[in-house]
Amino acid sequence: MADTRPRARWTRNISAKIAAIPMVATATVIFLGGSIWTVVYSFTDSKLLPRLRWVGLDQYERLWSNSRWLVSIENLMFFGVMSLIFTISMGFLLAVLMDQKIRYEDTFRTIMLYPFALSFIVTGLVWQWILNPQFGIQGIVRDWGWESFSFDPLNNPDTVLYGLLIAGLWQGTGFVMCLMLAGLRGIDEDIWKAARVDGIPTWKTYVVVIIPMMRPVFITTLVIVASGIIRLYDLVVAQTSGGPGGNASQVPAMYVYDYMFQAQNLGQGFAASTMMLLSVLIVLIPWAYLEFGGKKHG
Amino acid sequence: MVDATLDRSGQAMVGARGTKPKKRLSGRNIMLYGTLIVVCLYYILPLWVMVMTSLKGMPEVRLGNIFAPPVEITFEPWVKAWSTACTGLNCDGLSRGFWNSVIITVPSVILSIIIASVNGYALINWKFKGSDIFFTILIFGSFIPYQIMLYPIVILLREAGIYGTLWGLVIVHTIFGMPILTLLFRNYFSSIPEELFKAARVDGAGFWGIYFRIMLPMSLPIFVVALILQVTGIWNDFLFGVVYTKPELYPMTVQLNNIVNSVQGVKEYNVNMAATLLTGLVPLIIYFLSGKLFVRGIAAGAVKG
Numbered sequence: 001m002a003d004t005r006p007r008a009r010w011t012r013n014i015s016a017k018i019a020a021i022p023m024v025a026t027a028t029v030i031f032l033g034g035s036i037w038t039v040v041y042s043f044t045d046s047k048l049l050p051r052l053r054w055v056g057l058d059q060y061e062r063l064w065s066n067s068r069w070l071v072s073i074e075n076l077m078f079f080g081v082m083s084l085i086f087t088i089s090m091g092f093l094l095a096v097l098m099d100q101k102i103r104y105e106d107t108f109r110t111i112m113l114y115p116f117a118l119s120f121i122v123t124g125l126v127w128q129w130i131l132n133p134q135f136g137i138q139g140i141v142r143d144w145g146w147e148s149f150s151f152d153p154l155n156n157p158d159t160v161l162y163g164l165l166i167a168g169l170w171q172g173t174g175f176v177m178c179l180m181l182a183g184l185r186g187i188d189e190d191i192w193k194a195a196r197v198d199g200i201p202t203w204k205t206y207v208v209v210i211i212p213m214m215r216p217v218f219i220t221t222l223v224i225v226a227s228g229i230i231r232l233y234d235l236v237v238a239q240t241s242g243g244p245g246g247n248a249s250q251v252p253a254m255y256v257y258d259y260m261f262q263a264q265n266l267g268q269g270f271a272a273s274t275m276m277l278l279s280v281l282i283v284l285i286p287w288a289y290l291e292f293g294g295k296k297h298g
Numbered sequence: 299m300v301d302a303t304l305d306r307s308g309q310a311m312v313g314a315r316g317t318k319p320k321k322r323l324s325g326r327n328i329m330l331y332g333t334l335i336v337v338c339l340y341y342i343l344p345l346w347v348m349v350m351t352s353l354k355g356m357p358e359v360r361l362g363n364i365f366a367p368p369v370e371i372t373f374e375p376w377v378k379a380w381s382t383a384c385t386g387l388n389c390d391g392l393s394r395g396f397w398n399s400v401i402i403t404v405p406s407v408i409l410s411i412i413i414a415s416v417n418g419y420a421l422i423n424w425k426f427k428g429s430d431i432f433f434t435i436l437i438f439g440s441f442i443p444y445q446i447m448l449y450p451i452v453i454l455l456r457e458a459g460i461y462g463t464l465w466g467l468v469i470v471h472t473i474f475g476m477p478i479l480t481l482l483f484r485n486y487f488s489s490i491p492e493e494l495f496k497a498a499r500v501d502g503a504g505f506w507g508i509y510f511r512i513m514l515p516m517s518l519p520i521f522v523v524a525l526i527l528q529v530t531g532i533w534n535d536f537l538f539g540v541v542y543t544k545p546e547l548y549p550m551t552v553q554l555n556n557i558v559n560s561v562q563g564v565k566e567y568n569v570n571m572a573a574t575l576l577t578g579l580v581p582l583i584i585y586f587l588s589g590k591l592f593v594r595g596i597a598a599g600a601v602k603g
Contacts, residue, residue, distance in 0.1 A: 013424050013426050013505075015424075015504060015505035015506060016420045016424030016426060016505050017426055019416045019417075019420055019505065020416075020417060020420045020426070020429065020432070022413045022417070022472075022476075023413070023417040023420075023432055023433075023436065023476065023480065024432050026436065026439075026473050026476050027432040027433075027435040027436045027439065028432070028435070029454075030439075030447060030450070030451065030454075030473055031435055031436065031438070031439030031442065031447065032435055032439075033450065034446065034447035034450035034451065035442065035446050035447060037449075037450045038446045038447070038449060038450060039446075041449075050449070050453070094337065097330060097333060097334055098334075100330060102330065102331070102334070106589075106590075108334055108338060109593070110586070110589070111338045111341050111342060112337070112338065112341055113585075113592075113593070114341070114345070114582065114585055114586075115341065115344075116596065117530050117581045117582060117584070117585035117592065118534065118578045118581060118582070119533070119534035119535075119536065119551050119577065119578065119581070120534070120536065121534075121536050121551045121554055121555050121577070122534075122551075122554075122574050122577055122578040123344075125554070125555075125558050125570065125574045126344040126347065126348055126571075126574060127344065128558075129347065129348075129351065129364070129567060129570070129571060130343070130344060130347055130364065132364075132567075135359065135360070135364055135567065136364055139364075140363050140364065140365065143363065170340070170341065170344065174341070175596060178593055178596065178597060179597065182597055223441070227441040227442075227443075230443055231443050231444065231445075233536075233537055234536040234537065234551075237536070237555060238555050238558075238559070241559060252445075253443070253445055256445040256448075257445070257448075257537075257540075257541075260448065260449055261541065266449065269449070270449070272445075273443065273445040273446040273448070274446065276443040276445055276446065277442060277443060277446045280441055280442055280443055284438070284441055288438075
C-alpha cells in the first residue's frame with residue numbers, strides 16, 4: 001500500500017511480512033489448523049494417542065447417549081439462558097441508573113466492576129463460602145431464630161445452578177453495565193431533547209427510542225457474553241467441582257477436559273469440543289453476517 | 299421499580315442531563331441513590347466476607363457470623379496460607395504458586411504485547427495481500443472455545459520439546475492474548491494521522507524505524523492499557539495452567555483451587571479465605587490503581603474496529 005516501487009511482489013514490504021509471521025502462524029496453524037485437526041480426529045477412535053482410524057460418527061453417537069454429556073448440555077442451556085437474561089437486563093438497568101448524571105459515578109462504577117478483575121476461581125471459592133450451609137447465609141438466618149430456614153443451593157442438585165448463577169452474575173454484570181453505559185453515552189443528546197419536546201415520558205423514551213437505537217450494543221454484548229458462557233469452566237471447578245452427586249453441575253468444557261486429559265479417551269474429547277465449536281458458530285455466523293454484511297452496504 | 303422512579307420524575311431527569319440539579323434530596327434522588335447503594339452492597343459483600351473471615355481464628359469462625367468483623371484480629375491465617383498450606387504432599391503454601399505466576403506472567407505479558415503491537419502496526423500501515431483475512435481469522439478465533447485447540451497445541455509443544463515447561467505456557471498465553479491485543483493496537487494506530495507515517499517514509503525510515511521512533515513513543519497509553527489487560531488476564535488464567543504445566547509450575551489460581559477444594563484434612567475456612575484473597579490481590583491492586591484504563595481495556599473487545 002505504502003510502497004509503489006516496481007519490485008518483485010513478494011519482497012515488497014518484506015520486513016512487515018516477516019514481522020507478521022507470528023500473527024499469520026497463529027491464525028492459520030493454531031486457530032484454523034488446530035480447529036480443523038480436532039474436527040477431523042473426532043471421527044477417529046483415538047484413545048490415549050491420536051490415530052487416524054476412522055469410525056464415522058461413532059464418537060458422536062456415544063457422546064449423545066452419555067448421560068453426563070446430556071446433563072452438561074442441559075445445564076449449560078439453563079445457565080446460559082438465565083445468565084444472558086439477567087446480565088443483560090441488570091446491566092442495562094444499572095447503566096440507566098448510572099446515566100442520570102449522578103454524583104460519585106466513578107466510585108459506583110469501581111465497586112460494580114471490581115469482581116470482573118478477579119479470577120473465576122476466586123469468585124467461585126468466595127461464593128462457595130458465603131453459601132456454606134453451616135456458616136454462611138443459611139447458618140446466620142438460623143442463628144437469628146428461624147430454625148427451619150433453608151438456603152443451601154450448592155448441595156442440592158436441583159438448585160446448584162442458581163448458586164453458580166449468583167456467583168456468575170456477581171462477576172459479570174459490572175462488565176455488561178460498562179458496555180451498556182458506553183452505548184447510552186453514545187446516543188445523541190438531541191434525541192432526548194426531541195423526546196422531551198414531544199412530551200414522551202422518560203421510561204417510554206428508553207423503551208421506544210433508546211433500546212432500538214442501541215441494538216448493535218445489545219448484539220455485541222450478547223455475542224461476547226454468550227461465547228464466554230459456552231467456555232464456562234473455572235467457576236464450576238472452583239465452586240462445585242461439578243457436583244453435588246457427581247454431575248449435577250457438569251458443563252461441556254469439563255467433559256472435554258476430563259475425557260482428553262484424565263480418562264485418556266481423546267476421541268470423545270474431540271467430539272465434545274467439536275460440538276462446543278458448533279454451538280459457538282451458531283451464535284457467531286449470523287452475527288458476523290449482520291455485522292460485516294451490513295458494513296458493506298452502509 | 300426503576301421504571302416507576304424514572305416515570306414519575308421524567309421531566310426532572312431530562313433537565314438533569316444539562317446542568318447540576320439544585321434539589322439534592324428529592325424523592326427521585328433517594329430512590330436512585332438508594333438502589334445504587336443496595337446494588338453496591340451486593341458487590342462489596344464477598345470482599346468484606348473474605349477479609350473478615352481471613353482475620354479470624356478458627357474457633358471464632360465456627361461460632362460466629364461470617365459477616366461480623368473479628369473480635370480478635372489475627373494474621374495467622376495469612377501466614378499459614380502463604381507459607382504452610384498443603385496441596386497434596388507439598389506443604390510450602392501459596393508462595394510457590396505466587397512466584398510461579400510471577401515467572402509465567404512477566405514473560406507472557408512482554409512477549410504478547412511486543413507481538414500484538416507489531417501486528418497492529420503492520421495491519422494499519424503495512425497492509426499486504428491477505429493481511430485483513432488473517433486478522434479476521436484471529437478475531438473469529440477469540441470467540442471459538444479454547445477446548446477445540448487444546449490438544450493440537452499439546453502436540454505442537456511436545457514436538458518442539460517445550461510441553462510442560464514455562465516457555466510452552468508463555469507461548470500459549472501469547473497466542474490466546476493475540477486477538478484482543480492486536481485489535482486494541484490496530485484500533486489505536488489507526489487513529490494516528492497517516493501523514494506522519496508518510497512523511498517518515500519520504501525521509502527514508504523503514505518498517506522498524508517508524509515503529510520505534512514514531513509509533514511507540516506516540517502510543518504509550520495504549521501500551522499501559524494492554525499491560526493491565528494482560529497482567530490481570532494471565533494472572534487469572536486457570537485452564538492453560540492446568541493443561542500446559544506440571545504441578546511444580548502450577549500458577550497461583552490452580553494451587554489455590556487445589557488447597558481449598560482438597561478433600562483431605564479439616565477445612566480451615568480462615569486459611570482458605572486468606573489464600574483466596576492473596577490470589578485476588580494482584581489483579582485487585584492493578585484494578586484499583588488503573589481506574590479508567592481498565593475500563594478502556596475491557597471495552598476494547600466490544601468496540602467495532
